[in-house]
Structure formats: structure tokens, C-alpha cells
Amino acid sequence: MAIHEKTLIDPDRILQHDHLVVDGVDVSGSWNTMISPRTLVDYEPDFEKIIQSYSGGENVHRCWQCGSCTNSCTMYAQNVDFNPRYWIYLIRLGLKAELLKDKDIIWQCVSCNKCTNICPKDVRPEGVMKATAHWLEENGYTPKSFSTHFDEEFTHQCLEYGRIEDTEVMIGFFKRTGQPLVQTWIVQFGKGLAKHLPLGQLAKMGLNTIFRPKTKSWGRTGEVLAEYVKAQKEAVHHG
């Protein structure tokens, strides 16, 4: 029988083949609709610890679901799906699949910190939003933010050369984020610079771009540092 109130059902729970023939009987479309159950069958109690390992998420375990955060939330006033109280509950019990349903709006937190100021248990919900957004990004559930791209380019140059080159950092950042290399503000900046004719500085920048100076005896330092940073990160988030 066709299901008349499909709108009431979460779309990803409706299983349906457009074309299906069973024992010679055509049961295409609505005739083969199945609905997967809504039941939650387990918790992931360690998930809370993972979020706590990100800066800002340390106090998430204190939450008692009073709802002060959501009540006071700037974003909730705009979008009722933006519900920090609910996400904190999901994090505490490790209901990851439920949390991921909202992955594309968690980053919208504007860090006004009204929640943090009102929270009676000092959960610091704003920090939890930040920690959760970082976890989502680091695990590939949300695209990398511009600031992450910048950090990665910056870190890459530090490790590779033992120093950074401003021009190179900008170029790398633009490439990573798919932005044009020539941008209006750069042109303005160049024009302003040209007025003062800092010839020596311009020559130095040009030469550095071509020869890419490296810190003396840098050797394997970058490699060792990279390994150390990686180990530290793993220890914090998975230890």
C-alpha cells in the first residue's frame, strides 16, 4: 500500500526501488516501499571524551539539559534547528548519527557567548560548538574552513623551509582555497607600495620567490617536528 504521509518520515528512512520485479510481479515505486525503524539501539559513550579533547569541549559532561543555552542563543532565534542543548545531549550519549544530521549548521555559531554566560553548570556551550565544528572538520564531515587552509599552508612552509615567505603563503592559501591569485586588494596594495618605490624590498621579495631561502642546517628538523606534532595530536584526541 502506498504511504500517504511520507512527509512525516525522515527521507533517509524511506527505502524504495524505482524498478523492482519480484517473482515476475512488478512492484516498482511505492509498491516496494519499506521504512527503516527509528529506534536507537546503542550509545557510543566514548564520543563525549573525543569532543572533550578539543579545545572548548572540556566541560560538556556537566550538562543537565536545562536548555538555557538554546533559550539564549542568537542563532536559535534565526533557525530553530540550531539547538546547542540538543547537540550536547547527543554528544554526551554518543548519538553520532543524529549529530551528523546537523553537521552543516553547527558552524553557524556566532560566538556571542550568551550561552556561556547563562549556563548554570558552566558547560561553556560556545566552546562545545567550536570543539564540535573542529571535530567535524578534522574528520572530513564538513569541508575545510579557510582558516584551516591557511594554517596548513603556513605549517607546510615552516616545516619545509624552517621559515615562511609572505608571498608564498598568500599564493599557497589562494591556490588551496580556489581563489584568483590577482585580487583587487592586492592590486591596490601594489599601487600604494609603488608610490614609495621601495626598490630594495621589491627586489628582495622577487629574489626570495625565485630562490626560496631555507633556514641554515634545517636538515631533517621539519620531518621530526611534523612527526612530533602528529603524535601530539593523536595523543590528545585518541589517547
Added chain:
Amino acid sequence: MSVQDTVLVVGAGPAGLSAAATVAAMGKKAVIVEKEDVLGGAPIISGYAKLVPSGEWAKDAIGRMVSRVEGDGNVSIHKSVKVTELDGEAGNFTAHLSDGKKVEAGSIVLATGFTHFDSINKPEWGFGTYEDVLTTTQMEQMVATGQIRCPSDGRVPERVAILLCVGSRDRQIGREWCSKICCTVSTNLAMEIKELSPSTDVFIYYMDIRTFGLYEDKFYWKSQEEFKTKFVKARIAEVTKSPDGRLLVKGEDTLVKRPIVIPMDLVVHAIGMDPNVLNPEIAKVFGVGLEKHGFIDRAEQYTNSQGTTRKGIYVCGAATGPEDIDTSIAQGQSAGARAVADLFVQQKAVG
């Protein structure tokens, strides 16, 4: 021992022991009548572990109350007996005991306590069906042994679920009261479990958390923040068993608005406090009224504190409704003092 010197104290739990000690300290005679063969009441008879809020073991704390009256020349004790009949009136009571003895007293303190809710009356929650479903009382006894194990096969439980409001706040089974102490007892128990078995995760399934007064941070917050107890807002519909032998806790998670079927190794019923099953008999023997739930009714409390519906008979502790131990002890003192004051009034009248 004249009538005007004696107070009859019925029941030797925290409230009764406190009342008797108060009477004795005021220079009057207290006669304790206890139906069990040990003194101490529920904390001793049911083998409670550490008490709320002191954290002292029940046998130590209540034990001190017992030895205080046992060593007091003004207190005499009758164990394993009940009052079967009461003659006379305020100032001149005669109680007939089940062993044939008689006690004459000027006033009476009822400290007859409560009865633990019997979980068998909520069969859908698996008590009596599955070995790994226990009551808070049984769990306290397990804590007292120093080891947390599943009774079915002795394994260390990965997860324990404590279900609140078992036999409380439930019109279906005629219990329309909040038992007042189970929230605090459960959060305390969650900490004790975690302390003894650090690999065990404890989940508390609640409708509301009512850790009143100073129990809030000392028990609720502490168990959540330091002992990582998880609080899940869900009223459980049913406890069943999965093919692998673990228990399944079924219900609706109020906050996620989704049905849940979660595997657990141990399920603990936070059982409430019923009126003493003997209250109809007690009411009849002593001629006191019961309030609508079946606890002993109290007089107006502003000028007749600890009074019952009958002159000269006072009541204290969980006999009047769910009560914690500290308050029961305070009420015991209050009732003891009221009873002694009556003796002075009677002496004046006689003198």
C-alpha cells in the same frame, strides 16, 4: 516506674532510636518495642551501604545510635514483639505486647517506618524475571561486599542502568507520591559502583532529578561531573533480554524523541518507600488515622508538631511519608520531646 515517667516508643529505626535517646536524655524512661530481633530499622535490616549524606557505613552510623540506647539505664528494649492492644488514653496508656507483657506509658511515639516498594509489582521492568535486574537495596548489599558483578554469571558489568521512580509517581500502581530519597540514593550508588568498578559505565534513566537541598551538588553534580554518570531522560517501558544474554532497556528518549533499545548488563530499580504494610493494623491498635496514601496521618504541624490524630500519640520518620534518615532523626527528637512534655503536664495535673 510510674506511668508519668514513661514513653512508649514503637519501632527502633533511626527515628525511634532518636526518640528513645531524647526521652532518656530528658530524664524519663523510654520503652522500645521492636518487631524485629535487631535494632536499627531499615538501614540495618536491609543492609544499606554508605548513608546519605554522611557517607558513613550504615552499620557504623546506625550502630552508634543502637549502642547509645542499649547502654542507657533509662531505656528498656523489647525485641521480636509487637503491640497487640492499647488501653487507656493520653497520660495513662497500657500497651499489651505479643509476648504477654504489658507496658504502661504516659505518651507514645510511633516510629514504625515504611516498607520498600516490591518491584514484582512492576513486572514489565524485569525484576523477578531476570537475575540481573536488582533493586537499590540489593545493589547496596552488593556494594557492601566490595565487588560489582552480574548475579547471572559473575561477569563485571560494562554498563549499569538505574531506573528512577520505581514504585513512585505512578498512578497505575496507586503510588502518587515522590519517595523523596531515591534520586539522591541512586546518584550516590552510581558513584559507589564507579568507585568499585571503574570500567563500568552507569546510566540513570529519569523523569526528573530531585536531589533536594544540599544533596544537589554533593550527589547529583558530583556523580555527573566527577564520576561521569550519564543521565538519560527516558521513562522505561520494558526490560527484556537479548539473545546474547544482555538486558535490553526499552523506552522513549524524551530529549531525542526517539524510541531506544539499549543493551545493559545490570538494571537497578530505584525502589520507592511504601507505607508500612502493617499500617492498617497499627492504625487499628493505636487508634490513629492514616492519610490518603496509607501513611500515618499527622495533626496540624504549626502548634502540634509530630502529633497524630490521637492525643498523646506522636509519630516521626518515614511512618508519616517518605523521609530521609537525617530528617527522621530530627523528627524522632521532636516527637520524643513532645512526648516528654506531655509527661510533665500530666505530673502537674496529678501533683
